[in-house]
Amino acid sequence: MLYRRFGKTGLQLSVFSFGAMRFLASKENAIRTAQAAVDLGINHLETARGYGESEKFLGAALRAGLPRERVYITTKIPPQQDGSAMRRAIEESLSRLGIDRIDIFDLHGINNREQFDLGMGCLPAIRRAMDEGLIAHLGFSTHAPLDLLLETIATGEFESVNLHYYYFNQRNAPAIALAHQLDMGVFIISPTDKGGQLFNPPARLVELCAPYTPIAINHRFLLADPRIHTLSLGAAHPGEFAPHLAVADQGGPLSEGEKAILERLERQYQRVPSLCEQCYQCLPCPEDIHIPEVLRLRNLALGFEMNDFGRYRYAMFGNAGHWFPGRKANSCTDCGDCLPRCPVGLEIPALLKQTHALLYQGERKRLWGSSS
Incomplete structure (x- = not known):
């Protein structure tokens, strides 16, 4: 497993993060899945208060022996109506997780102007929590249009950004560039699912990506870019990590073979009527x-x-x-x-x-x- 400096946070994160959005089956399955992630070398676990029981299940994994000292935990909370509501939400997430500090706190869903304004209004409460040691680092997650995404990055308020960017959707390339310029950590949302449901690829895509899998070539497209630090893997059970491991230690420039695959994909794309x-x-x-x-x-x-x-x-x-x-x-x-x-x-x-x-x-x- 490779590790990269997560921008100005200074944290050394594994290039794959465990996204705990799909803790669905049971608390016991959640514990097994989180432990499997750590056993593979993943040291960044990401959840959100809006992901059902995910925070509670991750807390249960920590109580069951998941080594707190070996992992960094991100949780995401959406903008609240005022600072008091944000403070309550932070304390509730800490309680559900059973921890005394959130390593990376993300304002969740700076997706439009309303959410941006609410989020900016919550910053004083978040900064107070940081001063008190309840939060170590501040980032944001976003599904915003590019202009608002760039504006949010440019505020300078955040140390990291959690965004959409994949081989099959490169619209946010300017945001990657600006985040790098400001030394922000860059965390890619769900590259296997939102990046094209690559876990269930059509035969044509499999053929075009051979001898790589579509998952692997998308990961290599991302991880060959040193401005990108970690990719979310939303495993629902321990077996879902396996398709990603072939490239977990491959972070260098694209090989000639990988470039040839991407060129083949681009030629096919340009044939669309x-x-x-x-x-x-x-x-x-x-x-x-x-x-x-x-x-x-x-x-x-x-x-x-x-x-x-x-x-x-x-x-x-x-x-x-x-x-x-x-x-x-x-x-x-x-x-x-x-x-x-x-x-x-x-x-x-x-x-x-x-x-x-x-x-x-x-x-x-x-x-x-x-x-x-």
Whole structure:
């Protein structure tokens, strides 16, 4: 297992973190899974007060013998209405975890202007908790649009950021660059799931990534970048760590073979008919359709047969609030507002209808109500 300095926190974190969002089966399974992570060399355990019983289960693992001195614990709490509410939330999380200090505290879900403003209003209470030794380091997690993400990083208030960035979604590349410039820790959210459900890849993607697995080539794309420090693995049981271990000690530059795979993937991507180039100039949409994200899912379905992933994410439109904003593509009224703004002249309304027909399979229930 490789370890990297997590930005200005100075913490040496394993390049894989255990994301405890999917502690679902039982307390006993949670204890076994957390212990398996530590046995593999993972020293960063990440949870959130919104992840069901996760904080309590992680606390149970610590009481059952998980060595506190060998792990760093992150928990995430969303912005609260005032400082008093934030203080109560911090104390509740400490109690559930059964610890006296949170190693990394993340403001959870700085996703829009309202959450940003609430979060900034909570900072005095968080700083007081830091002064008292209840919190060691401060970061934030985000699903925000790029402009707000960059603004939040640029405040200088945070030591780390937890964000989306994968081979199949590189929109946040400027945020990676700015975080590096400010010496912030960079923690990638769920690269195997949110990065394309790579644990269940379509045959076409397997073929294109050979001899690597899609999981491994995505990990190598990320870990070959020294500005990225750790990737979340949301294992639900001990056996789910195995697909990641082949590259746990590979952090150097991409090999020629790895570069060839990524070039093959890019050539395939460019063959998508009416490819959306993700410039975001079509926004805002009068009907609040997140046109670029809808068409990104279309790109992946047509280019790599990633239909299952597209259906999984597409079903979230209209059901996840500020965690995954926008309405489904069938809300399009053919107003044409987007057409003159597309630099490559895509027939966007027609593509939206096509994508809805391709990916819509009804509504889905989210795992938790507080994140995606």
